[in-house]
Amino acid sequence: MNQLIVIALGGACGSVVRFLVSSGVYQWLGRGFPFGTLAVNVIGSFLIGLLAEALILQKVTFALEYRAAILVGFLGGFTTFSSFSLETIYLIEQGALSKAAINIALSVGACLLAVWLGLLAGRSLYYYSAGMIHWQDGAFPYAIMLANALVAFLIGIVAAILLQRVEIAVEYRAAMMVIMAGVFLTLSGLYVVLYLLEHGFALETHLNLIVGVFAGNGLLCLLLLWLGLSAGERI
Template identity: 60%
Template sequence: MNQILAVALGGSFGAVIRFLVSSGIYQWLGRGFPYGTLVVNVLGSFMLGLLTESLMQQRLTITFEYRAAILIGFIGAFTTFSTFSLETFYLIEQGNLTKAALNIFTSVMACIFAIWLGLLCGRGLFYYSDGVIQWSGGMIPYALMTINAIGAFLISIIATILLHKVALAVEYRVVLTVVMVGIFLTLSGLYLLLFLVEHGFSFDAHLNLMLGTFVGNSLICISVIWMGLLVGRQI
C-alpha cells in the first residue's frame, strides 16, 4: 500500500509538471510540430537514465517507496508515449507525412540518446569510490549531490520558461516557483539523509554530518537554480 501511495503521489506531480512544461513549450514554439511532447519525453528519458543509475543500481533498501515515487510515479507521468502516438497519427491523418516521419525518428532517437547519456553520466559519477568521499566518522555522497545539482539546473530552466511563456498571474507564478524549488530541495536532501542512514550514520551520533549534508546540498542547489534562471532568461 505504501508503494501504491508513493507512485500515486509522484504521478500527480509528474502529470501536472508535464502539462505545464508542454503548454509552455507550445506557447513558445507554436503547435506546428509536437515540440511540447518531444521536450518532455527527451527530458524524462535523460532523468530516467540518470536516476536509474543512482536510485536503483545503488540498491538502498530503505528508500524503495522513494524510488517508486520518482521513477515510476513522477517520470512515468511526466513522459507520455500515448500523446506522442496520437500527435503522430494526427499528422499522418492531416497529410503531413514528412512531419510525422520526422516526429517518429526524432522522438525515438533523441529519447534513446537521452537515456544513454543519463546512464553514462550516472555511471561516471559512481565510478570512483562508489560516488562518496569517506573518512573516519563521516562521508560526503558527492555523486548524489551532483545529480541533485543537475536536476536543480533543469528544473530552474523549466521554471523560467514557464514563468515567461505560460499565461499565469504573477502570484501564481511566484507560488509555482517556490513550491517547485521547495519540494525539490526537501526531497533531494531527504534522499541524501536516507543514504547516510543506510550506511550506518544516525542523527544521534552524527547530527553535524546530517545537518551539514542537508544544508550543503540546499546551498549548492540554490546556487545552481540561480544559474539556471539566468540561462533560462536567454532562451
C-alpha cells in the same frame, strides 16, 4: 500498499508538470509540430537515465517507496508515449507525412540518446570511490549531491523558459517557484539523509555530519537552480 500510494502521488505530480511543460512549449513554439510532447519525453528520458543510476543501482533500501514515487510515478506520469502515438497518427491523417516521419525519428532517436546520456552522467558520478568520499569519522556523498544539483539546474532552465512564455500572473509565478524549489530541496535532502543512514551514519552519533550534508545539498541545489534560471532567461 505504501508503494501504490506513493506511485499514485508521484504520477499525479508528474502529470501536472507534464501538462505545464508541454503547454508552455506549445505556447512558445506553436502547434504546427508536437514540440510539447517531444520536449517532455526527451527531458523525462534523460532524467530516468540519470536517476536510475543515482536511485535504483545504489539500492538504498530505506528509500524503496521514494524511488518508486520518482521513477515509476513521477517520470511515468511526466512522459507520454500515448500522446506521441496519437499526434503522429493525426499528422499522417492530415497528410503531413514528412512531419510524422520527423516526429517518429526525433522522438525515438532523441529519447534513446537522452537516456544514454543520463546513464553516462549517472555512472560518471559514481566512478570515483563509489560516489562517496570517506574519512575517519565521516563521509561526503558527492555523487548524489551532484545528481541533485544537475536536476536542479535543469529545473531552473525549464522553469525560466516556460515562465517567460506562459501567461501567468506575477504572484502565481512567484508562488510556483517557491513551491517547486521547496518541494525539490526537501525531497533531494531527504534522499541524501536516507543514503547516509543506509551506510551506517546514525542520527545519534553523526547528527552534525547529517545536518551538514543536508544543508550543503540545499545550498548547492539553490545555487544550481539560480544558475539554471539565469541561463533559461537568456534562451
